Amino acid sequence: MAGDGALITFEGIDGAGKSTQLRLLARSLRAAGHDVVETREPGGSPGAEEIRRLLVEGAPGRWSGETETLLFTAARRDHLEKTIRPALAAGRIVLCDRFADSTRVYQGAARGDLRAVVDRLHAELIGVEPDLTFILDMDPAAALTRGLARRSGEDRFEELGAGFQSRLREGFRALAREFPARCQLIDAARPAAEIAAEIATHAEPVAAGAPA
Ligand code: TYD
Numbered sequence: 569m570a571g572d573g574a575l576i577t578f579e580g581i582d583g584a585g586k587s588t589q590l591r592l593l594a595r596s597l598r599a600a601g602h603d604v605v606e607t608r609e610p611g612g613s614p615g616a617e618e619i620r621r622l623l624v625e626g627a628p629g630r631w632s633g634e635t636e637t638l639l640f641t642a643a644r645r646d647h648l649e650k651t652i653r654p655a656l657a658a659g660r661i662v663l664c665d666r667f668a669d670s671t672r673v674y675q676g677a678a679r680g681d682l683r684a685v686v687d688r689l690h691a692e693l694i695g696v697e698p699d700l701t702f703i704l705d706m707d708p709a710a711a712l713t714r715g716l717a718r719r720s721g722e723d724r725f726e727e728l729g730a731g732f733q734s735r736l737r738e739g740f741r742a743l744a745r746e747f748p749a750r751c752q753l754i755d756a757a758r759p760a761a762e763i764a765a766e767i768a769t770h771a772e773p774v775a776a777g778a779p780a
Contacts, residue, residue, distance in 0.1 A: 573656035574774050575696070577667040579743075580704035581736045583711035584756045585763070589704065590663050592764040593771055597661055602775050605655045608665035609643065613650035616643035633682050637675040641689045644668065648694060661775045668694060669701060669751075673739035678732060700780040702767055703744050704756035708733030711756075750780045 576593070578586040587608075594604045610620040623631070623639055631639065644667070655662050668690055676683035712733055744753040752770050754763060774780050 572659040573661055574699045574777075575652065575656060575662045575664065575667075576771055576774065577664045577669065577698040577701045578704065579666060579669045579673075579701055580740055580756065581706070581708055581711050581733050583714035584704040584706050585714075585760065586665050586702075586704055588760055589702065589763060589767055590665050592760065593767055594663055596764070596768045597663075597771065597775050600772065600775070603658075603660045605651070605660050605662045606665075607647070607651055607662060609647060609667055609670065610640055611643065612647040612652070612664070615646040615650065619643040619646070633675050633680040634685065636679070637671060637682055637686055637689060640671050640675065641693055644671075645693050648696065652696075664698070667698060667701075668696075669703075669740070669743055673736055673743060677739040677742075678735040697747075698750060700771060700774045701747070701751045702770070703740050703751055703753050704763075705737065705741060705744075705753050706756040708737050752780075 578590050580586055590606060594606050597604050609616070610623050611617045619639055619642055623636065623643070652662055652664070671686050671690070672683060676686040708730055712730060741753065744751040752767075754766060756763060770780075
């Protein structure tokens with residue numbers, strides 16, 4: 569995207585290990601001398617963190633897909649204004665745990681058929697794509713066990729069940745085919761260090777200013 573820094577996002581089903589891999593990449597990019605910002609969605613700015621609480625707590629059926637799409641987009645807009653754009657303008661490398669691809673898959677495909685609405689809102693209000701996206705791919709049964717084991721009080725999405733997680737996995741794999749230039753599909757059912765090494769290989773040139 570425009571700006572001197574780079575935006576690198578991590579995507580995948582719940583429990584696939586995105587947050588761990590984000591931390592490991594942040595560490596290795598910092599060791600190489602980059603100025604790195606670690607952030608997440610929904611959230612990543614004070615206003616967006618407030619919206620996050622509305623989204624991740626409460627009953628699974630609390631919001632319709634349409635309302636969720638609006639709330640995630642509102643959170644993303646604030647995150648973009650307050651955190652992402654200023655960091656990129658300052659030449660920093662932004663590592664973000666989930667971004668617009670999550671809305672495309674969760675709200676756009678897995679929860680219903682809202683992709684056209686998601687795309688229109690994105691074009692109108694966000695209009696930014698990552699320089700590089702890692703899609704962590706793994707068997708939903710294994711990932712679900714890991715996700716629920718964490719029990720954070722933020723389990724509204726995990727509680728939608730195994731069939732839902734399978735649709736998500738398929739949605740993310742389809743997205744990797746849709747945006748091959750920026751998306752790297754990563755086999756996440758391997759030791760963390762092995763995954764981290766593969767991710768660093770892809771990320772280092774992008775952090776240094778090369779296209780993905
Ligand atoms: P996250 O904090 O990434 O949860 P986890 O660490 O368990 O993966 O995100 C919270 C939930 O919000 C997660 O289940 C995915 C969902 N989500 C969407 O449905 N749409 C979105 O646009 C985003 C960013 C997240």
